[in-house]
Structures are given as structure tokens and as C-alpha cells.
Amino acid sequence: MIRFLLALFAVAALMVPAEALTVRFSWVGIPACATVSPAFELGEVPAGTKKLQFGMTDLNVPAFPHGGSAIAYDGDAVKRGAVRFIGPCPPPGERHNYRWTVEALDGADKVLGRGSAEAMFPP
Secondary structure, three states: OHHHHHHHHHHHHHOOOOEEOEEEEOOOOOOOOOOOOOOEEEEOOOOOOOEEEEEEEEOOOOOOOOOOOEEEOOOOOEOOOOOOOOOOOOOOOOOEEEEEEEEEEOOOOOEEEEEEEEEEEOO
16 A cells, blocks of 8 residues: 555656746847847746756747757846747748747756747747
């Protein structure tokens, strides 16, 4: 019975949902087809966060691999150009909706929090 309770506790600990974090960004000043990431304002970043994992999706063409990257987190805002990715480049005359997803990771790459934000490009 004790082993069962310990196993149940271990499974329950793995099922704890990641905390929600807030993400804000703007495409203003970011040129089309460039690999310059916007600056990000983050809120409610969980204690113990060591890295932030960024990923971008074109919601109009979700199969296109825009990618993203992880950066060290020291409590400051994320500056413009800090994230490596393939920039937004919709066809001429079109606007696409892009979603940035951010995961807060601890030192062992466990997800502590997750959030996302969307904006049209060009703005």
C-alpha cells in the first residue's frame, strides 16, 4: 500500500500544470523577412526560472518551421534580437497572424510556466 501511495504521489507531481506567464510583444519596427526578434515583456515568470524557450508559429501557415531558441533568464526583459528564429515573411500584400510561445525552464529543463501572445504581421 505504501508503494502504491508513493507511486501515486510521483505521478501526481508530474501532472502539476505549468504556471501561466504573461507574454507581450510588438512587431512595430521589425522588418519583413528579417531574423530580428521583437522585445518581449514577460510577467508572472515562476521563481526558479533559469531559461526561456521561445518558439514562433505562423497561424496562417502552421507547417512553416519558424523555430525559436532558448536564452538565459536573469529577471530582465528580453531585448530585441535576443531570440534566434526565421522571421515573419508573408507574401506581398498579405498579413499573417503569428504566435510566440514562451516556456519558463528550471536548471534541469523542467517546464515551470508557459504563455503565449499573438500579433499580425506586418503590424
